[in-house]
Amino acid sequence: MGGPLGGVVPLNEIDNLNLDFQEFSSKGFMLGHASVVSIPKDFSMTEYIHHLFEFSAEESCGKCFPGRLGSYRGKEMFDQAKKKTAKIPLKLLNELLVTMQKGCLCALCGAIPTPIMNILKYFGDEMKSDMVKDN
Amino acid sequence: MSSEKRKIAYIDGKPYEIGTNHTSILKFVKSYVGEKKVPTLCDDPNLAPYGACRVCSVEVALEKDGPTKVVASCHTPVAENQHIFTSNQNLQDLRKNIVELVLTDHPMECNTCEVNNNCELQTVANDLGISDHRYNSPKQHKGIPRDTSHDYMRMNLDNCINCGRCVRACDEIQGSFVLTMSGRGFESRITTDNDMMFGDSSCVSCGACAHTCPTDAISDVFQSKSAAVDKKVRTTCSYCGVGCNLEASIKDDKVVAIDTPKETEVNAGHTCIKGRYAFGFYDHPDRLKTPLIKRNGKFEEATWDEAYDFIKKEMQRITKDHGPDAFAGISSARCTNEENYVFQKMIRAAVGTNSVDCCARICHSPTAWGMQQTFGTGAATNSTEDIYHADLFLVIGANPTNAHPVTGAKIKQQVMKGKKLIVLDPITTELAKLADYHIKLRPGTNVAVLNMMLHFIIKSKLYNADFVRDRTEGFDNFLKEIERQDIDQLAKVAGVDKQLVKEAAIAYATAKNSMEFHGLGVTEHEQGSKTVMLIADLAMITGNIGRKGVGVNPLRGQNNVQGAADMGCQPHQGAGYFEVADKKNQKFYTEKYGVTHPTKPGLKIPQMFEAAINKELKGVWIIGEDIVQTDPNSAHVIEAMNSLELLVVQEIFMSETAKLATVVLPGTTFLEKDGTFTNTERRVQRVNRAVPPLPGTKPDGVIVTEMMQKLGFDQPTYDANQVLAEIADIVPFFKGITRERLGKMGLQWPVKEDGTDTQILHTEEFKLGKGRLKNFDWKESSEIEANHKDYPLILTTSRVLQHYNAATMTRRTSNINIVDEDVLLIHPKDAAYRDLNTGDIGRLYSGRGEVALKVEVTDKVKEGIVFTTFHFPEHMVNMVTGHGKDEETMCAEYKVSSVQVQKISNQFKTEIQPKENQAEVS
Known part of the structure; x- marks a missing residue:
């Protein structure tokens, strides 16, 4: 829901949500601009997160450190996962997401962790083979 | 206790009061719990908050135990009842993770890095306990x-x-x-x-x-x-x-x-x-490292004792045969207060003449004199810091971004932030480009434009009647004189737009705080002192004096030109500005120095030259002043120096003046000596020896003191601290100064006995009691009257950013790679008439002499005006400048010289070399 700066909502949660900002955020999602994008089941979530990081890396102004460096390093992580050159270090990824969420100057790079966190929470199992827990 | 309610915020649970300087959470936290508590990378206290690095993040709750939010403390305002958490685990993790990201794009080669152990990134990373990244x-x-x-x-x-x-x-x-x-x-x-x-x-x-x-x-x-x-x-x-x-x-x-x-x-x-x-x-290898005595026209190396003995013999011969007034001294505004003090003491007490002067003569002597006549104190009324409290700046005849770069940059910043700026200058300086009102007047017409401004303020009834009544005298006469000024005529002679001057005058009079700065474009004129007094009028009738952000503020040229005059290196006043012709003062100095003080005011520098040529002056001792290159009309100065029987020059380099000396004594730079300098805002600051004097050289104060002892004068061995104590005993406004009290930041005189210093002068009353309003009519410079017909251009000289005066010092640094010649600026119309293009070589000449300079065609200069600098002895621009002097103080009229320019050669001139085997055709 809501484009890259929105939330990734699993189908089974849709019925529990009203279409308003507060409700979305209280459940850990984000309404964003409220558009709906449906992700097919056969579309890799690794690919989708890569797209999200790529988006913020492309759009980052470069002023704040967590935004400029964090979104690029996130993109690199998923580059490597896509190419199968390295697995995603889950602990480091989680720390990176918290760092960006709390530390970024504006809502661009500060909001991108939300859909990624949604994916890790609801679709993490799909990505297990791409991940290592410790790093 | 203040009636305002104290505002409290909490840092890690403890209450602290929010102060007026706590403009951000970071400043608030740092002031109470130290620099290290919250790390920073993108913050610099001298810059506006930026909020980029985010390592200064803190958690803030708006009430006790309320929900917290992470904010960057550098750009978040502190507010009442905030609960600020500076270093919990979440924050430490956040900071660590951010710095880790920084390290992912940073070479981890600290051991070979230039800033190893003085790197903020290294410090922050070490404090957070990370040395590598995991990506x-x-x-x-x-x-x-x-x-x-x-x-x-x-x-x-x-x-x-x-x-x-x-x-x-x-x-x-x-x-x-x-x-x-x-x-x-x-x-x-x-x-x-x-x-x-x-x-x-x-x-x-x-x-x-x-x-x-x-x-x-x-x-x-x-x-x-x-x-x-x-x-x-x-x-x-x-x-x-x-x-x-x-x-x-x-x-x-x-x-x-x-x-x-x-x-x-x-x-x-x-x-x-x-x-x-x-x-x-x-x-630099050029440093003088041994005393030199000229014998048969050639310098020979000598020991210090030989040099002192030689000087002693000659000095005693001269004073015995011709009296002490046949000897004179020129002190150095580059030397310390202590050195200037002992030098004037040597000339007055050990030689017995008041003929001691310094380079203030050719820079701000009209300021000192003019402000003494109107206010009673010849020094800046306010502090540099007041720039932040002014609403309007009036900059007259000064190019501070070149000549006083740090102050210039401060003014520029304020103007870019929207403060108003009036510039009176024939040159479009960096500040003039930003000015709301640039009055591009003809050199020599400051008095005309200031009279116009005063006239418009009076006519618009914008003067401060209360201030005029309570703090000044002479207003009735002032009013009469100002009202009769012929504004159209003044605008015409100055070549300025009447309306622009009127708007500028109204802006000056109506701004809440108007602060004036001036440079040598005010003083180095025939009507220099008069201009200063009119500036004082302007400040007084508008009440712009005696509080923060206003005042009349000369931008002093040399590091210690204020100090040299304070210490008595002027022929009419001794240390502390006591008139030497006054019997009471003679008695005072006689008691302090232990010998009878001379009574006759001495010679000013230009009078010394005349006296030397007339064979009345036989000996001169000069410290660190290259009068041949920097005083006007070099040929005249050279003639004067060559007429002397004894010329002692204390220098660090073989300057143009030192070349003419009988004895050269190798002094030292500021890096090799202790003492104090007094800056443009009367701030006496410590000079601390950084390195020992180069072998063979001696600090200038040591040289003078040893000479005094040689002459049999009872002066203790030179020690800057001891001399400062002696000064504090004589100069009233130094009373409370001790080396310890000066500390890191110095003190602004007058300093009371208890050590309290003074940021702003004339707050309650002027030194003279009431400020004296004075009037002067504009008068054409006699230089123009005499020479304009034959030499129709007006030359005005100044400095560039990269070089300093005679460039004795700056030429011996890499600054020479940036600027290595004096360039003549000429207006496009004047250039076209002479077929000159940028890059051509022009002959700049007057009745006094000539120089060849590269030309730059630019409308930075007003039509009819040419401009150059005087940094290079290869050019000796002062061969061209004239004899004009300020009517009151004899300050040289550098800013107005009648000259002509003629083309010498084309920039594209190609030298046609005859081929080697080609027979010459006759």
Whole structure:
């Protein structure tokens, strides 16, 4: 829901949500601009997160450190996962997401962790083979 | 207790009061729990808050136990009842993770890095306990070629962390806008101008970028941020009168770099190309290292004793045969207060004449005299810091961004922030470009334009009637005189737009706080002192005196020209400005010095030249002043010096004047001596010896004192502290000054016995009681009257940023690679008439002499005006300048010389060489 700066909502949660900002955020999602994008089941979530990081890396102004460096390093992580050159270090990824969420100057790079966190929470199992827990 | 309610916020649970200077949470936290509690990378207290690095993040709740939010403390205001948490685990993790990200794009080569152990990134990372990152093969900005194209600056972007401090320093401190961040996101990077090499950019080499850079991404050729030095010595700059505090890095008894200390009151952590980088002269191979005595027209090396004996014999012969008034001294405004004091004491007490002067004669003597006549004190009324409290600046005949760069940059910043600016100058200076009102008057018409301004203020009834009534005298007559001024005629002679002057006058009179600054464009005129007194009128009738952000403020040229005059290096007043012709004062000095004080006022510098030529003056002792290159009409000065029987020159280099000396004594630079300098805002600041004097040289105070002892005068062995104590005993406004009390920041005179100093003069009443309003009519300069017909252009001279006066020091540094000649600026119309193009060589001449200079055609100068500098002895521009003098103080009229310019050669001239085998055709 809501484009890259929105939330990734699993189908089974849709019925529990009203279409308003507060409700979305209280459940850990984000309404964003409220558009709906449906992700097919056969579309890799690794690919989708890569797209999200790529988006913020492309759009980052470069002023704040967590935004400029964090979104690029996130993109690199998923580059490597896509190419199968390295697995995603889950602990480091989680720390990176918290760092960006709390530390970024504006809502661009500060909001991108939300859909990624949604994916890790609801679709993490799909990505297990791409991940290592410790790093 | 203040009636205002105290506001409290909490840091980690403890209450603290919010002060007026706590403009952010970061400042609030740092002031109570120390610098280290919250780390920073992109923050610099001298720059506006930026909020980029986010390592200063803290958690804030708006009520006790309320929900918290993470904010960057540097750019978040502190507010009442905030509960601020500075260092819980979440925050520590956040900071660690951010710094870890920084390390992913930073070469981890600290041990070989120039700033090892003095790197903010290294410190922050160490404090957070991280030394590496966990990311797999991150892309890095590595292998960017080092930019070594600049004479001073170095750029190594591999080590850049994109904090933007350099860009902001360039914008917010210097105001040059050279550095920029180009690109965005991960690809953003620092560039100079439009991706030019650093050395080709419009950089003014102030070094603010290197100073603020937290790593070595921008540094300088001296590696000024290297921690690999033996010690750092705080001292005071010896270039202009701003009085920047400097910190010299010393290694193996050599000065290897100069930077500014973090805490400074005068220069707010900033300085300029001269103060920071042009110090290499101090141990230049050209330094004089042994006394020299001229015998049969040739200098021969001598021991100090031989030199002293020679001088003693000659001095005693002269004074015995011709009396003490056949001897005179010219002191140095570059030397310390203590040295100036002992020198005037030697001339007055050991020789017995009042003929002692200094270079204030040819710079701000009209300011000192004019302000004494109107206010009672010949010194800046306010402090440099007041720039931040002014609403309007009136800058007359000064180019502070070149000649007083740190003060100039401060004014520029305020103007860019919207403060009003009036500039009176025949040249479009950097400030004039930004001015709301640039009155581009003809040199020599300051009095005309000031009378116009006064007239418009009176006519518009914008004068401050209360201030005029309570604080001034002579208003009725003033009013009558001002009202009868013929404004149209004055506008015509000055070549200015009447309406523009009127608007400027109204702006000055109506701004809440109007602050005036002036330079030598006011004083170096036939009506110099009169101009100063009219400026005082302007301040008085509008009530712009005696409080913060206003006043009349001369920008003093030399580091210690204020001090040299304070110490009595002027022929009519002794130490502390007591008139020497007054019997009461003679008695006072006689008691203090222990010998009968001379009673007759002595000779001013121009009178010394006349007296020498007339054979009345036989001997002169000069310290650190190259009068041949810098005084007007060089041929006349040379004739005077050659007429002397004894010329002693105390110098660090073989200057044009030293070449004419009978005896040359090798003195030392400021880096090799202790003492004090007094800056443009009356601030007496410590000069601390950074390195020992070069072998063979002696500090100037030592030389003078040894000579006094040689002459049999009872003067204790030179010790700067002891001399300062002697000064405090004689000079009333130094009463409370001791070396200890001066501390790091110095004290502004008058200093009371208890050590209280004075930021603003004339707050309650003037030294004279009431301020005296005076009137003067404009009069054409006699130079123009006599010579304008044959020499229709007016030459006005000044300095460039990179060089200082005779450039004795700056020519012996890399500044010479940036500017290596004096260039003549000429208006396009005047150039076209003479078939001159930029780059051509022109002959600049007057009835006195001529020089050949490269020409630059520009409308920076007014039509009919030519401009150049006087830095290079290869040119000796003062061969051309004239005899004109301020009517009251004899300050030379450098700003008005009637000249002519003629084309010598074309810029594209090609030398046709005869071929070797070609037979010459006759």
